[in-house]
Amino acid sequence: MGRSAVIIKSNPYGLVLNLDPELPFEELRLAVADKFRRSAGFFKNATLALTFRGRVLTKEQEQQLLEEIVQNSGIYVICIVDEDQETAEYYKKAVTHAAQKQKEEDGQFYRGTLRSGQILETESSIVIIGDVNPGAQVISKGNIVVLGCCMGNIYAGASGNAGCFAAALTMKPMQVRIADKMARSAIIKKTDTGDYPIDPRIIFIKDGHLQIKPISTETLGEYLA
16 A cells, blocks of 8 residues: 555655545555655655645645654654755755754754863854863854853854843853953953852843843843843
8 A cells, every 4th residue: 555655756855755646644644654664764864855746735634744754764854845846956955944944943052061272163052061161262143051160251142143142050251242242351260270159140231231140030031121
């Protein structure tokens, strides 16, 4: 049943599923599940665009088929491409655009301590699970969150976005910059290995000036206002 009901056509960036137009949907759903279950090793958890062809599907039916594909193959379907767009180049653009959009929305994680001389640059917001030691730099076009002690240089909103913020469990940066506003510390030195207590702080721009405040419901309300 699966071989005739579902035919898979692929290119490096996407899949076209030719579906039997007459088969009852429940049987088609099972056929899709069976087809991708048997093909799971071939796709190896790929990130792809997808096109359904051969029959008109409701949004609910599309969703059900997507769930069968993901559950039975591990493929990550990043977007659905309209049937009239078939070339590999179009699929490449669709996948690249969707992946970049997701990256911007989700941000990134960095696990580990950044030591003196290390520079971490990112196009999106970043959460650092570790410390930023004196002499290390973090540069992000989005927000910066340090789940540790921040004693190095941090630069949030590097693209000029004054709405960005920087936050840390212990905020002792040598230098902090958000968009075009910058402040330096006269205390922390590159050789500082001090053990500072946890005191969560957030830095953001308010009324044209950098504000550093304890993280609280009131402070977050002020930042979001």
